[in-house]
Amino acid sequence: MTLFDIVSLVVGALLLVIAFLAINAKKLINSVLFLSALSMLAVVSFVLLKAPDVAITEAVIGSGLVTALFIFTLLSVRKEETK
Amino acid sequence: MKNLFGLLLSLVLGAFIILALNNTAAFPAFGEVDLADRVSEQYFTDGNVAEVGSANIVTAIVVGYRGFDTLGEVTVLFISALGVAIIFGEKKQERLDLKFKPNFMLRVGSRVLFGMILITSIYIIFHGHLTPGGGFPGGAIIASAVLLLYLTDDRFRSNVKGFKILEGIAGSLFVVIGLLGLVLVTSFLQNFLPAGTVGDLLSAGIIPIIYVLIGLKVGSEISGIVDNFLTEEESA
Amino acid sequence: MIQYAAIILFVFGLYGLFTNRNVIKMIVSLNVMEVGLNIFIISIGFTYDGIAPILSSTTANGLLYVDPLPQALVLTAIVIGVGTTALGLAIAKSIHKTYNTFDLDEMGDKE
Numbered sequence: 001m002t003l004f005d006i007v008s009l010v011v012g013a014l015l016l017v018i019a020f021l022a023i024n025a026k027k028l029i030n031s032v033l034f035l036s037a038l039s040m041l042a043v044v045s046f047v048l049l050k051a052p053d054v055a056i057t058e059a060v061i062g063s064g065l066v067t068a069l070f071i072f073t074l075l076s077v078r079k080e081e082t083k
Numbered sequence: 084m085k086n087l088f089g090l091l092l093s094l095v096l097g098a099f100i101i102l103a104l105n106n107t108a109a110f111p112a113f114g115e116v117d118l119a120d121r122v123s124e125q126y127f128t129d130g131n132v133a134e135v136g137s138a139n140i141v142t143a144i145v146v147g148y149r150g151f152d153t154l155g156e157v158t159v160l161f162i163s164a165l166g167v168a169i170i171f172g173e174k175k176q177e178r179l180d181l182k183f184k185p186n187f188m189l190r191v192g193s194r195v196l197f198g199m200i201l202i203t204s205i206y207i208i209f210h211g212h213l214t215p216g217g218g219f220p221g222g223a224i225i226a227s228a229v230l231l232l233y234l235t236d237d238r239f240r241s242n243v244k245g246f247k248i249l250e251g252i253a254g255s256l257f258v259v260i261g262l263l264g265l266v267l268v269t270s271f272l273q274n275f276l277p278a279g280t281v282g283d284l285l286s287a288g289i290i291p292i293i294y295v296l297i298g299l300k301v302g303s304e305i306s307g308i309v310d311n312f313l314t315e316e317e318s319a
Numbered sequence: 320m321i322q323y324a325a326i327i328l329f330v331f332g333l334y335g336l337f338t339n340r341n342v343i344k345m346i347v348s349l350n351v352m353e354v355g356l357n358i359f360i361i362s363i364g365f366t367y368d369g370i371a372p373i374l375s376s377t378t379a380n381g382l383l384y385v386d387p388l389p390q391a392l393v394l395t396a397i398v399i400g401v402g403t404t405a406l407g408l409a410i411a412k413s414i415h416k417t418y419n420t421f422d423l424d425e426m427g428d429k430e
Contacts, residue, residue: 089337
């Protein structure tokens with residue numbers, strides 16, 4: 001068993017656990033944050049699979065911009081409800 | 084009951100996917116791909132590399148061999164940004180209030196950080212044909228720099244009209260360069276500049292120019308989407 | 320190994336899309352599906368002891384590279400993904416404005 005196998009095993013298991021948590025979380029904000037963590041782990045797996053271009057793009061977009069868009073939506077909705 | 088049905092359906096589908104891909108000659112096992120069987124092998128031949136002149140083969144494919152696909156992809160992004168703007172409507176003027184007043188240090192510090200992030204993104208865009216990166220991640224980094232200013236300054240709004248003009252100019256120049264290839268050589272988006280030495284900053288013909296245009300377009304579009312999400316109607 | 324994880328991620332996303340009745344959760348499930356698909360497409364081109372498809376002066380000829388074509392396809396797919404996610408969130412926000420809820424079951428027959 002090489003180092004590549006061990007690391008990919010750990011990353012794969014973590015991906016599955018975090019995807020399960022993201023889909024089944026009770027609160028919406030937790031679900032969005034788990035999605036951000038999932039993107040970060042996807043970056044690790046892209047680097048393992050020798051795809052640096054895709055890894056940079058996913059790191060910026062998946063864990064930064066998409067999370068920000070989700071949180072802005074939830075924020076503006078909560079503001080409407082308290083009004 | 085409904086959950087159980089959904090679970091069964093997705094499990095059956097997953098089993099089908101794994102069974103269909105297992106042990107077929109057309110789908111080699113993980114990590115045992117032979118590049119000689121694939122289209123991609125000819126991207127690495129010496130003649131093709133010298134003709135395109137880009138050290139990063141992924142960039143050569145995205146902008147060179149498949150440049151027309153990229154034009155369509157940029158159009159899809161433009162249409163989705165337009166859709167967001169239409170759904171949110173025109174009459175929104177006021178910024179979403181973040182319920183937090185940034186102090187002087189935070190405002191100035193974020194301005195300094197904004198410059199650094201912008202320099203990083205310019206580096207990534209200009210070296211797209213030499214190192215990992217290029218127009219798509221560079222444009223997204225520009226948008227995240229704008230997002231930083233939105234978060235740390237409660238009065239900041241990007242000049243939306245400026246972004247729209249920039250985006251239109253970048254998109255039109257992309258098409259104009261493609262048409263120049265059609266007129267000067269033979270086909271749309273063909274390279275009409277000398278390819279230069281592989282590995283130099285000024286090499287690869289039109290690839291760096293097009294990637295800079297793509298970076299500007301992606302950056303201004305995603306900044307426009309962020310601006311749309313952070314505005315709301317004036318509270319009556 | 321990571322290929323199986325990608326397929327199971329796709330199935331997870333599909334399950335979430337079937338069972339969740341909340342609009343935001345459905346968009347999250349779509350994103351999970353997208354991540355799984357991207358990892359799977361990248362893994363198609365992987366070879367053991369291949370290197371990233373970037374030529375440099377220190378590497379001699381005859382080296383093994385991974386397949387660059389799936390990487391180029393996924394690079395554009397990620398950027399389209401942020402556009403579709405933003406459009407979906409915009410629609411979800413306007414749904415919430417009309418019905419005051421994100422849940423599909425609670426929307427009922429309000430006009």
